[in-house]
Amino acid sequence: MKYEGQICRGPMERSSFMLPVAVGCAYNRCIFCTLFKHLSYRELPMKQIEEELARVREAGGNPKTVFLGDGNAFGLSADRLLEILDKIHQYFPGCESIHMDATVTDVGRKTDRELCRLYEEGVRHLYLGIESGLDDVLLFMKKDHTLEQAYREISRMKEAGLIYDAHIMTGVAGKGRGIENAEHTAAFFNRTRPRRVINFSMFLHESAPLFREIQNGTFCPADEKENLMEERRLLEMIETDALTYDGFHDFIEFRVRGELPKDKEKMLRKLDERIEAETEGKVAIVS
Known part of the structure; x- marks a missing residue:
């Protein structure tokens, strides 16, 4: 190929x-x-x-x-x-x-x-880059849509029989806004009901335009502990059925995945263990 x-x-x-x-x-x-x-x-x-x-x-x-x-x-x-x-x-x-x-x-x-x-x-499956449940975050990150547009177009595609899957990023709202973003993104998913969610915790690289926003002080990135706490709150609040979830954290080589609601408690326990390790400064990888 x-x-x-x-x-x-x-x-x-x-x-x-x-x-x-x-x-x-x-x-x-x-x-x-x-x-x-x-x-x-x-x-x-x-x-x-x-x-x-x-x-x-x-x-x-x-x-x-x-x-x-x-x-x-x-x-x-x-x-x-x-x-x-x-x-x-x-x-x-x-x-x-x-x-x-x-x-x-x-x-x-x-x-x-x-x-x-x-x-x-x-x-069948269309993967949409939803990224966040907050309109101001979508605007700042120069996404191509508002939440209102996303609700409308997801409804249209599902009416045609197409299956909606979502890409998101913990950390996309910046430092101090992880829980807020988790709650709004969960509310978005509870309404739109994706079949699959893929979460790539924000990986910041100096070649990204966002890096300049960090340098000039208009964006302050969350650390991985906050990203983990955001992910935990997101999974805790998602109430849809038959959702496949896969979340990655490149900086700490951590991954949590499973089926909701079946695996929710197991996934939350895994996140709790990793959050505790981060709090205590441990470096062991929880796989």
């Missing part, structure tokens, strides 16, 4: 065949993100996409699930996506579902009929 840039997809897609259909992110203005800043966004030619499908089929591949890359494949026009879906089904007759990342605005650009057509042709 020819792939430019960093491969980025949710852990729930590790068994999916990843088919690149674009390079970079069509939006690419979130100030915390460094994944696509070095890339110039472009759609890949259909010839290249079809060559990759043919290569995999000739190697004996017939995946049940396909994940379209790159940053927000759902930003492609409905007509372009339908053309790609048709090719996927031609080459992989066993394919049952197609998943991809999306922004709230990507959904808003599709008509109700287009959303239904995409569902009819096999699109």
Whole structure:
């Protein structure tokens, strides 16, 4: 597979065949993100996409699930996506579902009929970068949506049968606002009811535009203890059924995952142990 840039997809897609259909992110203005800043966004030619499908089929591949890359494949026009879906089904007759990342605005650009057509042709899971349940945080981080827009577009996609999954980031609200952000994000999830939530605790890199906000004092990052406490409050307050959760903390190599509500108490205990270790200054990794 020819792939430019960093491969980025949710852990729930590790068994999916990843088919690149674009390079970079069509939006690419979130100030915390460094994944696509070095890339110039472009759609890949259909010839290249079809060559990759043919290569995999000739190697004996017939995946049940396909994940379209790159940053927000759902930003492609409905007509372009339908053309790609048709090719996927031609080459992989066993394919049952197609998943991809999306922004709230990507959904808003599709008509109700287009959303239904995409569902009819096999699109199932859409991963939306929700990031926070606070409007002022979304504005500061230059997300492409408000909460009101997110509520509207998630309702539209679910009405068409599409499955809504969410990306979030503990720490995105900054120092001292972790619990506030957790409570508002949980309220958002209790209303919108995602099937999956992936939490990448904010990883700050000097190449991110957000780093300049830290240098000039307009953003103060939370430490990992506060991020852990935020995550604990989030999981404590989520009241949806059948939600798969996976949370990462790169700085301390900590991960908590499970099914809600079934695994909630086990996940909270694991977080309590890690928070206690952080409080006492222990460095052992809780895995």
